[in-house]
Amino acid sequence: MSLKPRHRRALWIAGALALLALATVLVVSAMRKNLVFFFSPSQVLAGQAPQGRSFRVGGLVEAGSLERLPDGMTVRFTVSDTVQRVPVVYRGALPDLFREGKGVVAQGRLDAGGGPKVFVADQVLAKHDENYMPPEAARAVAAAGPQRPDEGSPHAP
Amino acid sequence: MLPELGLLALILAFALAGAQAALPLWGAQQDRPRLVALARPLAGAQSLFVTLSFAALVQAFVRNDFSVAYVAAHANSLLPLPYRVAGTWAGHEGSLLLWVEILGLWTLAVALLSRALPEATVARVLGVMGIISTGFLGFILFTSNPFARSLPAPADGLDLNPLLQDPGMVAHPPLLYMGYVGFAVAFAFAIAELIEATPGRERPPFSWTRWARPWTLAAWSFLTAGILLGSFWAYYELGWGGWWFWDAVENASFMPWLVGTALIHSLAVTGTRGSFRNWTVLLAILAFSLSLLGTFLVRSGVLSSVHAFASDPRRGLWILVFLSAVVGGSLTLYGWRAAAVGLGSRFALVSRESALLVNNVLLAAAAGTVLLGTLYPLVLDALDLGRISVGPPYFETVIVPLMLPLMLLLGVGPWLRWKQSPPQEAWRQLRWLALGAVTVATLAAVALQLSVGVALGLGASAWVISATLAHLWRQLSPPGSRGLRRLPGSQWGMVLAHLGLGVFAIGVTLVKGLETAHDLSLRPGDTARAGAYSVTFTDAQQRRGPNYIAAQARLELTREGQASPLVLRPEKRLYTVRQVPMTEAAIDRGLLRDVYVSLGEVTPDRRWIVRVQVKPFVGWIWAGAVLIALGGAAAAADRRHRRKAPEPQADSRTAGALPRPLQPA
Numbered sequence: 001m002s003l004k005p006r007h008r009r010a011l012w013i014a015g016a017l018a019l020l021a022l023a024t025v026l027v028v029s030a031m032r033k034n035l036v037f038f039f040s041p042s043q044v045l046a047g048q049a050p051q052g053r054s055f056r057v058g059g060l061v062e063a064g065s066l067e068r069l070p071d072g073m074t075v076r077f078t079v080s081d082t083v084q085r086v087p088v089v090y091r092g093a094l095p096d097l098f099r100e101g102k103g104v105v106a107q108g109r110l111d112a113g114g115g116p117k118v119f120v121a122d123q124v125l126a127k128h129d130e131n132y133m134p135p136e137a138a139r140a141v142a143a144a145g146p147q148r149p150d151e152g153s154p155h156a157p
Numbered sequence: 158m159l160p161e162l163g164l165l166a167l168i169l170a171f172a173l174a175g176a177q178a179a180l181p182l183w184g185a186q187q188d189r190p191r192l193v194a195l196a197r198p199l200a201g202a203q204s205l206f207v208t209l210s211f212a213a214l215v216q217a218f219v220r221n222d223f224s225v226a227y228v229a230a231h232a233n234s235l236l237p238l239p240y241r242v243a244g245t246w247a248g249h250e251g252s253l254l255l256w257v258e259i260l261g262l263w264t265l266a267v268a269l270l271s272r273a274l275p276e277a278t279v280a281r282v283l284g285v286m287g288i289i290s291t292g293f294l295g296f297i298l299f300t301s302n303p304f305a306r307s308l309p310a311p312a313d314g315l316d317l318n319p320l321l322q323d324p325g326m327v328a329h330p331p332l333l334y335m336g337y338v339g340f341a342v343a344f345a346f347a348i349a350e351l352i353e354a355t356p357g358r359e360r361p362p363f364s365w366t367r368w369a370r371p372w373t374l375a376a377w378s379f380l381t382a383g384i385l386l387g388s389f390w391a392y393y394e395l396g397w398g399g400w401w402f403w404d405a406v407e408n409a410s411f412m413p414w415l416v417g418t419a420l421i422h423s424l425a426v427t428g429t430r431g432s433f434r435n436w437t438v439l440l441a442i443l444a445f446s447l448s449l450l451g452t453f454l455v456r457s458g459v460l461s462s463v464h465a466f467a468s469d470p471r472r473g474l475w476i477l478v479f480l481s482a483v484v485g486g487s488l489t490l491y492g493w494r495a496a497a498v499g500l501g502s503r504f505a506l507v508s509r510e511s512a513l514l515v516n517n518v519l520l521a522a523a524a525g526t527v528l529l530g531t532l533y534p535l536v537l538d539a540l541d542l543g544r545i546s547v548g549p550p551y552f553e554t555v556i557v558p559l560m561l562p563l564m565l566l567l568g569v570g571p572w573l574r575w576k577q578s579p580p581q582e583a584w585r586q587l588r589w590l591a592l593g594a595v596t597v598a599t600l601a602a603v604a605l606q607l608s609v610g611v612a613l614g615l616g617a618s619a620w621v622i623s624a625t626l627a628h629l630w631r632q633l634s635p636p637g638s639r640g641l642r643r644l645p646g647s648q649w650g651m652v653l654a655h656l657g658l659g660v661f662a663i664g665v666t667l668v669k670g671l672e673t674a675h676d677l678s679l680r681p682g683d684t685a686r687a688g689a690y691s692v693t694f695t696d697a698q699q700r701r702g703p704n705y706i707a708a709q710a711r712l713e714l715t716r717e718g719q720a721s722p723l724v725l726r727p728e729k730r731l732y733t734v735r736q737v738p739m740t741e742a743a744i745d746r747g748l749l750r751d752v753y754v755s756l757g758e759v760t761p762d763r764r765w766i767v768r769v770q771v772k773p774f775v776g777w778i779w780a781g782a783v784l785i786a787l788g789g790a791a792a793a794a795d796r797r798h799r800r801k802a803p804e805p806q807a808d809s810r811t812a813g814a815l816p817r818p819l820q821p822a
């Protein structure tokens with residue numbers, strides 16, 4: 001290859017710019033498509049959560065709300081931020097540390113059908129150890145108001 | 158008494174580290190040989206006292222000394238001994254002590270194995286490492302004392318988090334830290350180079366990069382092994398068969414790995430050819446900065462995961478200030494002095510240097526995209542702009558298009574000549590291999606009805622493996638044969654690591670593309686279908702472990718056309734001290750597939766949820782990573798790195814220059 005140094009440098013710069021542009025396009029589009037936003041039950045009930053797009057909802061699993069349907073696979077429970085509650089449906093095994101009265105974050109989308117809103121989860125996340133509450137869940141409860149229950153949040157004063 | 162001695166040793170180590178940071182650097186600047194000569198003794202003493210302190214903490218764990226608050230929080234008298242030792246680094250305070258302990262060991266190794274280097278350079282390198290030691294020792298002493306007593310002592314400890322009660326916990330953190338912290342050596346060499354470089358006079362190419370190379374390779378090899386072990390551990394311990402989650406903590410170790418990979422390639426270029434000079438310095442700074450950032454992310458509590466310990470804002474602030482000082486300081490020094498280091502020798506558009514430059518750009522871009530995906534949610538949250546999460550889909554979408562061209566290039570790179578390489582030559586040598594890889598991918602895709610993505614992955618892997626083996630073959634065969642035993646360690650390292658990448662990519666491609674999962678709801682005696690298997694749940698029994706009770710299920714999996722069933726016994730455990738349930742998966746490992754069975758919860762009418770997963774070629778992921786780590790080790794052990802004087806270079810432009818150790822001071 002007998003290119004003049006000036007041309008060679010130009011080629012390098014053009015190549016680098018093209019790569020950079022490609023990388024930027026990739027990153028931005030991947031970000032836009034795959035960001036998952038978080039909403040508290042109050043926000044979901046107020047209609048702030050998107051329809052037909054995956055998002056996360058978090059709070060406490062309401063005591064006494066957990067029920068497994070006769071197929072043995074599907075569970076229903078209610079996520080609450082102590083003010084509002086969202087019913088959740090999930091098919092599959094729940095994480096080890098999933099418990100009523102404790103923090104939880106579910107990822108999925110709102111049921112497209114009419115009637116009361118149901119959140120169809122494809123992923124349920126619970127805390128990693130008994131002292132830890134998903135920060136989103138803690139915040140949802142804290143944001144919902146001062147009437148925070150004693151159970152659940154380890155950050156409670 | 159022993160814990161107090163441990164604290165005392167830690168305080169002494171802090172003082173020694175301060176001296177190690179200040180005196181040799183000052184002495185080297187002022188040209189005072191007596192201060193310069195202090196570098197090694199101070200480094201040795203600092204390392205000794207840190208080790209004493211670390212040993213005191215291990216001893217407290219071994220002796221179940223629950224009057225030490227940290228021990229009480231992470232151990233229990235029923236906990237088996239290996240896990241009590243591993244408990245030392247199971248929490249915030251102890252894992253930081255492990256961090257400085259490992260930094261102490263690297264410091265000691267540099268002090269002992271640097272006889273061939275000029276004294277002033279050694280003083281600067283050890284001084285920079287002393288600054289890092291001082292920062293971390295201060296952090297431990299002022300915010301995170303592991304020896305604090307809680308009197309009266311509790312009767313028993315709170316036990317180790319059950320997730321951590323695993324052989325993986327014994328080896329994963331030390332290996333990972335060996336890697337993280339090891340990049341401090343390359344960093345220290347780079348800073349010393351920035352201080353010493355003289356503008357206008359480009360130094361011979363075999364100066365700092367030659368010395369820093371084996372250290373960097375060793376650290377990178379440890380980091381690879383640490384990440385691999387963490388992934389392997391998560392795969393069987395978390396119970397649901399994932400091997401990489403793009404969790405912020407995993408990313409924190411993956412980013413230094415990506416930049417470290419760029420660094421070892423760029424060091425090779427600077428060390429042998431003299432090109433990429435200031436780029437290599439920058440990479441060394443970035444690799445260690447990302448290690449520090451990883452420590453910050455994991456230890457400050459900004460992330461919440463298994464790895465995040467109790468958060469204390471003072472701690473986060475300290476690490477943040479230290480991080481900004483080190484990163485900001487070194488980048489400022491770089492901005493000021495990079496011109497003095499110089500760009501280095503030129504090369505043609507088609508040359509091995511160019512290939513390695515593109516490799517570096519792709520790896521750096523990959524690290525950048527991972528960094529963006531990891532920090533973006535934290536920044537949004539800190540600015541109160543909403544809570545978001547960036548999941549695996551983002552990372553997969555951006556990493557794959559960056560890694561595919563990297564793999565294509567990796568096949569070509571070793572065939573190119575340094576400085577200038579006729580493109581027709583490489584094409585003549587590689588066209589049949591390229592055709593072969595394309596054919597393999599197409600045939601596999603058509604015969605097995607694979608998706609385009611899987612076919613691409615397989616084709617790229619076949620290309621990497623065949624091009625690497627063919628290159629090895631050409632080096633071993635006449636004319637110009639070097640013979641198996643004459644082939645230098647760095648060549649072996651390259652071959653192993655590149656083959657490892659191919660094997661790894663096969664595993665990732667096939668697991669991602671062909672894995673299956675079936676959730677079943679079974680009562681004892683039930684049989685159900687899961688893909689190619691018929692699954693019978695024979696019974697569930699109680700079992701007692703040292704510190705847990707378990708329900709153990711017995712499952713028979715029969716594949717169509719096979720006589721004897723596969724018997725697997727997954728468990729649901731309850732760790733009694735903390736009352737924590739745990740899923741213990743049962744795995745039948747194989748060369749071509751793993752069968753992975755885990756138990757979900759049980760309903761009052763004795764129905765269990767059973768998840769049956771088939772993971773084709775999943776073992777190849779770790780086998781590939783082991784090859785990569787071995788490659789790093791082989792290259793680090795290259796005998797040529799340990800030679801005192803550099804080899805004579807064929808390049809006429811460097812032939813006249815004296816090697817540094819022989820230059821007049």
